[in-house]
Amino acid sequence: xxxxxxxxxxxxxxxxxxxxxxxxxxxxxxxxxxxxxxxxxxxxxxxxxxxxxxxxxxxxxxxxxxxxxxxxxxxxxxxxxxxxxxxxxxxxxxxxxxxxxxxxxxxxxxxxxxxxxxxxxxxxxxxxxxxxxxxxxxxxxxxxxxxxxxxxxxxxxxxxxxxxxxxxxxxxxxxxxxxxxxxxxxxxxxxxxxxxxxxxxxxxxxxxxxxxxxxx
Amino acid sequence: xxxxxxxxxxxxxxxxxxxxxxxxxxxxxxxxxxxxxxxxxxxxxxxxxxxxxxxxxxxxxxxxxxxxxxxxxxxxxxxxxxxxxxxxxxxxxxxxxxxxxxxxxxxxxxxxxxxxxxxxxxxxxxxxxxxxxxxxxxxxxxxxxxxxxxxxxxxxxxxxxxxxxxxxxxxxxxxxxxxxxxxxxxxxxxxxxxxxxxxxxxxxxxxxxxxxxxxxxxxxxx
Numbered sequence: 001x002x003x004x005x006x007x008x009x010x011x012x013x014x015x016x017x018x019x020x021x022x023x024x025x026x027x028x029x030x031x032x033x034x035x036x037x038x039x040x041x042x043x044x045x046x047x048x049x050x051x052x053x054x055x056x057x058x059x060x061x062x063x064x065x066x067x068x069x070x071x072x073x074x075x076x077x078x079x080x081x082x083x084x085x086x087x088x089x090x091x092x093x094x095x096x097x098x099x100x101x102x103x104x105x106x107x108x109x110x111x112x113x114x115x116x117x118x119x120x121x122x123x124x125x126x127x128x129x130x131x132x133x134x135x136x137x138x139x140x141x142x143x144x145x146x147x148x149x150x151x152x153x154x155x156x157x158x159x160x161x162x163x164x165x166x167x168x169x170x171x172x173x174x175x176x177x178x179x180x181x182x183x184x185x186x187x188x189x190x191x192x193x194x195x196x197x198x199x200x201x202x203x204x205x206x207x208x209x210x211x212x213x214x215x216x
Numbered sequence: 217x218x219x220x221x222x223x224x225x226x227x228x229x230x231x232x233x234x235x236x237x238x239x240x241x242x243x244x245x246x247x248x249x250x251x252x253x254x255x256x257x258x259x260x261x262x263x264x265x266x267x268x269x270x271x272x273x274x275x276x277x278x279x280x281x282x283x284x285x286x287x288x289x290x291x292x293x294x295x296x297x298x299x300x301x302x303x304x305x306x307x308x309x310x311x312x313x314x315x316x317x318x319x320x321x322x323x324x325x326x327x328x329x330x331x332x333x334x335x336x337x338x339x340x341x342x343x344x345x346x347x348x349x350x351x352x353x354x355x356x357x358x359x360x361x362x363x364x365x366x367x368x369x370x371x372x373x374x375x376x377x378x379x380x381x382x383x384x385x386x387x388x389x390x391x392x393x394x395x396x397x398x399x400x401x402x403x404x405x406x407x408x409x410x411x412x413x414x415x416x417x418x419x420x421x422x423x424x425x426x427x428x429x430x431x432x433x434x435x436x437x438x
Contacts, residue, residue, distance in 0.1 A: 079225055086236065152235075
């Protein structure tokens, strides 16, 4: 095998060239993640809420949606996106009406219901919001990625939750990838996967859950 | 006295309006193929369905200019396919190669890739566009209905989508299959022949079979 001896100077030069070649990507990655490590300057709080129910629709699946909340001293931004029960109790994929998510978050829940409320940083909130906004655009433009809304909802919940962990390990993750290790996808009907995914995340992240009384 | 909290809805414009499970229906190209805005390797703005696919027989694959895996081999195979079908290319058969990395591949990069692989040929267009639109197109034409594969753009380079929009016929083939296999798959989406044409083709085929039987006593080529 041929070996190439570049010497210490040559090696240093190569490292400099490599660093320069990758500079834009490194800067971009650093900017995205650096913001996340900065201390918040305002008392604004950011939350991601994963909510799921079962046995609501004809196939025993239920509403499953991702909710984002930004709370400042005198104002709050809130919105939820995913599958919810429409007027005829049919599954609907899109922005969840306020009356639906408020009822779910505030009222007493059934034991089988899942609710995981995570306190997140502003960059995490912004990234998750970008995911939800892209899906909102897809609904608005009738450009969903799958013909089956349950599959779209799986992508939505996967993308939104994985954005939380892009820079720092905030969430104890579950790899929802339909691979050999992914029991949830293996053992459940497609429509039920987001609920089971949220349930598993809630189990793994019970210590990180912000209970009702602690949230505004 | 406490000040009332001002509340804004993040998705107020659409709240309550969403997609429900689709009822079974007959779909044609316009329902299935996104009419997204793209740019060709010549820098021309086009609408994917209206300008490139509507009423045509097309071959579509996905690639990116700096792909060092399958893409160069697939492009070489597509050059061979183009040569085999040269009289039809740009007339009733068209080839489209869409980048999976639109943020890297502008029209100039695609043109350079095409030139490097000898793919600047009649009827063959390389396309780029907005990342959102490319993703819409990728899922519409190449999705596996498998979350892991579908989220990995690289998993979509190994497929050649064949569509004849005029007769609403779709099929696909692995472009690295043998040249004969790829050509056979493309022929499955060819426009239907008239009875007279089929009759003439059968006469020719029968003549070949008879000749082989005379020479060898059996059919040599199947």
